[in-house]
Amino acid sequence: MTLLNDDQKMLQDTAASFLTEEGSIARQLRHWRDIGCKDGFGHGLWKQFAELGLTGICIPESHGGMGLGATEAALVLEEIGRNLTPSPFLMTSVVAARAIEDTAHAGHWYAGVLSGEAVLTLAVDEGSRHAPEQTALEAKRQGNGFVLNGTKQFVVQGSSAEMIITAARTGGSPGETEGLTLFAVPKDAAGLSVEDVALVDSSKAARLSFDGVALDADAVIGEVDAGWTPLNRALNGGRAGAAAELVGVASGASATTLDYLRQRRQFGKPIGEFQALQHRAAHLYSEIEIARAAAFKAAQLLDSGDEQAELHVSVAKAKAADVASLAVREGVQMHGGIGMTDEHDIGLFMKREGVLGELFGDVYYHRNRVAGLSGY
Amino acid sequence: MSDLDAFRSETRTWLEANCPPEMREPIRSEADLCWGGRNSSFQSEAQRCWLEVMAERGWTVPDWPKDYGGGGLSADEALVLKEEMQRIGARPPLTSFGISMLGPALLKFGTEEQKRHYLHQIARGEIRWCQGYSEPGAGSDLAGLQTKAEDKGDYWLVNGQKVWTSYADKADWIFCLARTSSESKQGGISFLLFDMQTPGVSTKPILLISGNSPFCETFFDDVKVPKNQIVGEVNKGWDVAKYLLGHEREMISGMGLGGGRSLGAATKPRDPLLRAEIAAFDVDAYAFQAMSERFAAMWKAGEAHPASPSMMKYAGTELNKRRNELAMAAGGSDALEWDSERSRGGKNARDWLRSKGNSIEGGTSEIQLNIIAKHILRLPGA
Numbered sequence: 001m002t003l004l005n006d007d008q009k010m011l012q013d014t015a016a017s018f019l020t021e022e023g024s025i026a027r028q029l030r031h032w033r034d035i036g037c038k039d040g041f042g043h044g045l046w047k048q049f050a051e052l053g054l055t056g057i058c059i060p061e062s063h064g065g066m067g068l069g070a071t072e073a074a075l076v077l078e079e080i081g082r083n084l085t086p087s088p089f090l091m092t093s094v095v096a097a098r099a100i101e102d103t104a105h106a107g108h109w110y111a112g113v114l115s116g117e118a119v120l121t122l123a124v125d126e127g128s129r130h131a132p133e134q135t136a137l138e139a140k141r142q143g144n145g146f147v148l149n150g151t152k153q154f155v156v157q158g159s160s161a162e163m164i165i166t167a168a169r170t171g172g173s174p175g176e177t178e179g180l181t182l183f184a185v186p187k188d189a190a191g192l193s194v195e196d197v198a199l200v201d202s203s204k205a206a207r208l209s210f211d212g213v214a215l216d217a218d219a220v221i222g223e224v225d226a227g228w229t230p231l232n233r234a235l236n237g238g239r240a241g242a243a244a245e246l247v248g249v250a251s252g253a254s255a256t257t258l259d260y261l262r263q264r265r266q267f268g269k270p271i272g273e274f275q276a277l278q279h280r281a282a283h284l285y286s287e288i289e290i291a292r293a294a295a296f297k298a299a300q301l302l303d304s305g306d307e308q309a310e311l312h313v314s315v316a317k318a319k320a321a322d323v324a325s326l327a328v329r330e331g332v333q334m335h336g337g338i339g340m341t342d343e344h345d346i347g348l349f350m351k352r353e354g355v356l357g358e359l360f361g362d363v364y365y366h367r368n369r370v371a372g373l374s375g376y
Numbered sequence: 377m378s379d380l381d382a383f384r385s386e387t388r389t390w391l392e393a394n395c396p397p398e399m400r401e402p403i404r405s406e407a408d409l410c411w412g413g414r415n416s417s418f419q420s421e422a423q424r425c426w427l428e429v430m431a432e433r434g435w436t437v438p439d440w441p442k443d444y445g446g447g448g449l450s451a452d453e454a455l456v457l458k459e460e461m462q463r464i465g466a467r468p469p470l471t472s473f474g475i476s477m478l479g480p481a482l483l484k485f486g487t488e489e490q491k492r493h494y495l496h497q498i499a500r501g502e503i504r505w506c507q508g509y510s511e512p513g514a515g516s517d518l519a520g521l522q523t524k525a526e527d528k529g530d531y532w533l534v535n536g537q538k539v540w541t542s543y544a545d546k547a548d549w550i551f552c553l554a555r556t557s558s559e560s561k562q563g564g565i566s567f568l569l570f571d572m573q574t575p576g577v578s579t580k581p582i583l584l585i586s587g588n589s590p591f592c593e594t595f596f597d598d599v600k601v602p603k604n605q606i607v608g609e610v611n612k613g614w615d616v617a618k619y620l621l622g623h624e625r626e627m628i629s630g631m632g633l634g635g636g637r638s639l640g641a642a643t644k645p646r647d648p649l650l651r652a653e654i655a656a657f658d659v660d661a662y663a664f665q666a667m668s669e670r671f672a673a674m675w676k677a678g679e680a681h682p683a684s685p686s687m688m689k690y691a692g693t694e695l696n697k698r699r700n701e702l703a704m705a706a707g708g709s710d711a712l713e714w715d716s717e718r719s720r721g722g723k724n725a726r727d728w729l730r731s732k733g734n735s736i737e738g739g740t741s742e743i744q745l746n747i748i749a750k751h752i753l754r755l756p757g758a
Contacts (some may be wrong), residue, residue, distance in 0.1 A: 282690075286690055297666035366659070370659050
């Protein structure tokens, strides 16, 4: 693995100071949660992302973006994870931006993403577990366009999005990767109903119902029946990004816990002096380092177009979710009673880990994929 | 074409022409490795020839300076050489504790004279080294060692006992920790080098649960060691010892890679529950491989924490133990055979039992966790 270059280190520093300052738990997550915000994130902060150029991180320079890749997005996402900053960065600037890359929709939507005005998202899951090839939502040809019928769930920021990239079946049967098509569905499409759902971490997702939603042919993203390619590209970007964010969540939870081990005194000394806790903290440190290495390797392989990228994206997502889960469980346990209170931040890390762990496939989904890609 | 690309192309051509086909076969057992030494006998003419041509170019130790028998390659060039060797499945021409442990310590702490004398011998595989660290009463508490080296004017007089000395019975020389002062625990240790043929040195192999005897007890009875055979200053051997341990731990962590092959691909588990466990293991193994690549790059660039080999050693050895547990499960009753030809002399079972030592040798997992807690996490009282 190659180390970060100077530009990447600078980006990392910028993202770290911006998110530690502006994106902190007190200023963002708790603030928006406690006032019952409908989006689950602050548009003001999203504008600041735009001013720094971060909303266009993966958008090509020819469209006015930064023209960077999964590696740079991972650097930002690790800081987002560390600060539990709610934002549309992963869904809009990574997943959606990748899905419409090199298509006619890029010209239409990139400007709004760059300015921080348009939130975009992806609707793929139809059941409670991630299974993109099982997509059943039907898109039937009608006249010059298509009519969509079916449901989607776990559509992150689905009720805040201007446009929802929707995976639908135009051919084949559920279970097949052929016959899928991606559609750009505007939020106000007739026949689309959006049920806004608050998740455990105070982020928002939506359940969508498509009841005869009629779309023009130009709503198709890429080619009809060949949606798997852009969908998989978007999902892999999202998985690598979620892995990096999970590494950030694990690091943030671990830092909070280490502080507590140094401060909390029992039996007349800091509890961090007890070897029973030291060894668990040291094990966790080691696991977080490994998860970070896996996340960056996956991002770098995606950026270089390596044929092993697919495998390593799944390795990264499975490992990062596993390790973040360990970090938050150890975090709450080592904090003792205070860790069970809403007042303390450690529980917020646990909630975020729960959602990110599930997003784009959980640990079991990705272990299974690693086995399949390794030939067993 | 960049210089590095040119180097890659030259290296590829040279390896194609010079690496014998037999030396591109996978390593099946310890016997396939070339350890060098005064008494070494080569397994084959190909093995002898491969060592000779590689040593000639300094490529047994590619990143050591040319003046000391190395190849003088930059970090990037050394990586290219490694990749090109992996590409054709070339075996390492020489495996030795001189290369992986003593050499780096001499490069940092040795006198010019010592470097010129010992490093060439290591690079050419002429002298096989063993490590005299642990003692019956000094395992995890290594600095509590009692082997004594008394200053007798023109020589050190060494008395005591070492244990777990890897391949002491096959080694030519030993690098050895001895107490030169009783006034301070860590500050009373010196780092000595001496010939295993010196009168008063004797060894006795220890039979392990694996049925093999890679380790020995080593006894020193009035062993006279010339005064100039000390590395670093008198009573400052602990610094050399710790530096060397970092390299030892880095080397041991490599076993976490398991040859870079997916365990599931190798065992094709059909039981769904076992498949699930092996898939979980493979995720950890691929992730550790990424860590190993990142660590190597950071270590070379000087960006790694000095205590990070402890983390690598801990993670790599725990992973290797798990790999062996799962390989045994996947092998079923076949894996329990001990000396049949079918089982290649009980390889599965012996590897499994041998792997239990991984998290003990070179500092136990618990000691590595202590080091991480103290030096990296800086937890109180650690």
